[in-house]
Amino acid sequence: MSAADEITAAADKLRKLIADLPVTGWGARPWHVEECSDTDDMSPSPCPCIVAQGEYHEFDQPQDPLIQYVADAETVEHCAYIATMHPGVGAALASWLESWTGIEMYEAHALPEDARHALAVARAINGTAS
Structure with a gap:
């Protein structure tokens, strides 16, 4: 070649x-890192962070457009890299x-x-x- x-x-x-x-509901919004709290109940074990698209609003606020979870990772640094790319x-x-x-x-x-x-x-x- x-x-x-x-x-x-x-x-x-x-x-x-x-x-x-998948693009339905996703649009072209940038990705960002959201750290999981110690109280988040995620199976099989709590993750340190996730990569998401869209902005999270307080629990009592409507999510429009909805936040989209893209990936999770073992470290905040890995999430930051994924979100950047x-x-x-x-x-x-x-x-x-x-x-x-x-x-x-x-x-x-x-x-x-x-x-x-x-x-x-x-x-x-x-x-x-x-």
Whole structure:
């Protein structure tokens, strides 16, 4: 697979992952971290935090739109990373990778630094060797 093909494959993979996300009621709201309290009863054990979309209102306030829970994690740091890498980031990365479409790259020659970065990102997304 050529370097250009690897970059295209990574952009396509991101676009597919984003397209496969549930969107009903979600919209394009950013993700954020919410720490669980010690009194939250979550099975099998309390989680330190969750990634959510939308803003939580006090218990007696209507939730409109509803808060959407995206993921939970063992640490606040993991949640913060997941929240930062929301679908908007994936879409921006896909657009950046797609901007390389049609540009020929030959790894036999020295690639410009920005092309090396694009290829490294594509390989990380594709799960292939760098």
